Amino acid sequence: MDEKSLIKFIQNKGDKxxxxxxxxxxxxxxxxxxxxxxxxxxxxARFDDENNIDIPNQYKRFKKRxxxxxxxxxxxxxxxxxxxxxxxxxxxxxxxxIFTQEEYYATGIGEQKEFILKDGSKIQLNSDSKxxxxxxFNESDRTVKLFGEAFFEVARNEKKPFIxxxxxxxxxxxxxxxFNVKAYDNDPTAQTTLLSGKVxxxxxxxxxxxxxxxxxxxxxxNKTGKTxxxxxxxxxxxxxxxxxxxxxxxxxSFSEVIKDLERWYNVTITIxxxxxxxxxxxxxxxxxxxxxxxxxxxxxxxxxxxxxxxENQKIIFxxx
Numbered sequence: 462m463d464e465k466s467l468i469k470f471i472q473n474k475g476d477k478x479x480x481x482x483x484x485x486x487x488x489x490x491x492x493x494x495x496x497x498x499x500x501x502x503x504x505x506a507r508f509d510d511e512n513n514i515d516i517p518n519q520y521k522r523f524k525k526r527x528x529x530x531x532x533x534x535x536x537x538x539x540x541x542x543x544x545x546x547x548x549x550x551x552x553x554x555x556x557x558x559i560f561t562q563e564e565y566y567a568t569g570i571g572e573q574k575e576f577i578l579k580d581g582s583k584i585q586l587n588s589d590s591k592x593x594x595x596x597x598f599n600e601s602d603r604t605v606k607l608f609g610e611a612f613f614e615v616a617r618n619e620k621k622p623f624i625x626x627x628x629x630x631x632x633x634x635x636x637x638x639x640f641n642v643k644a645y646d647n648d649p650t651a652q653t654t655l656l657s658g659k660v661x662x663x664x665x666x667x668x669x670x671x672x673x674x675x676x677x678x679x680x681x682x683n684k685t686g687k688t689x690x691x692x693x694x695x696x697x698x699x700x701x702x703x704x705x706x707x708x709x710x711x712x713x714s715f716s717e718v719i720k721d722l723e724r725w726y727n728v729t730i731t732i733x734x735x736x737x738x739x740x741x742x743x744x745x746x747x748x749x750x751x752x753x754x755x756x757x758x759x760x761x762x763x764x765x766x767x768x769x770x771x772e773n774q775k776i777i778f779x780x781x
Contacts, residue, residue: 706748
């Protein structure tokens with residue numbers, strides 16, 4: 462990687478593909494990291510990123526005026542580490558690079574996928590979900606970021622805990638276990654259900670866990686109030702039945718049922734009577750059930766009726 466490209470990256474310029482190529486190169490070897498640290502330290506020590514100057518040429522002339530010996534590399538690297546703690550290039554939560562997408566997995570509406578990570582952990586991703594893998598995964602850490610729902614079978618590694626970060630403001634930390642996380646952006650709550658092992662639930666930026674789960678326990682995180690509720694002796698099958706192509710509802714609020722149906726069948730649902738959202742619904746739907754069949758089941762088992770626009774895949778629910 463040439464100096465011009467590295468300086469361009471330091472200036473936070475270039476598209477995501479370019480940035481990904483640079484970060485992959487930096488992580489490819491110890492020598493690459495040392496070269497980047499050297500250039501970064503020299504650059505920030507000499508130039509103001511906001512000045513309207515010819516950075517690459519100024520950098521070359523500046524480098525000619527200094528002599529960098531081997532021990533200086535270590536100093537440069539130390540300076541770089543200090544600088545990066547406040548640099549938006551790597552550590553800002555609003556930066557594209559904090560969760561550099563070395564790779565990511567995504568599913569469309571009504572789709573599910575299974576895959577294996579570098580550490581041997583097995584993941585099953587539910588409909589309309591995405592899992593982002595950090596650039597340092599299985600090297601310095603094992604951190605992933607989840608948007609949606611996934612079932613995890615985490616390979617045990619006591620030296621490198623597996624961490625699932627979510628947009629809802631909580632993290633799940635494990636060594637090796639099986640669990641389910643549901644954390645969709647547009648849902649009012651997010652939840653984690655433990656099948657085996659042990660997991661710790663943290664609020665973001667907290668070092669002490671809020672809850673430690675044991676098997677057959679579930680924690681529900683309320684996004685609005687930032688509260689956490691623990692449920693014991695839950696049916697793990699109900700939380701994970703989606704893996705077998707079954708949607709299971711057990712006294713579930715109808716507003717949550719609607720969101721799952723939209724993700725499952727790729728339809729748009731509107732509610733005419735707001736009171737319907739608070740209706741509790743119990744039932745099971747198979748993936749091979751057609752939308753019309755599901756609607757009829759809802760109609761016959763509740764005080765709710767519907768209109769179904771097949772051409773536009775739109776459904777309207779109203780109170781009967």
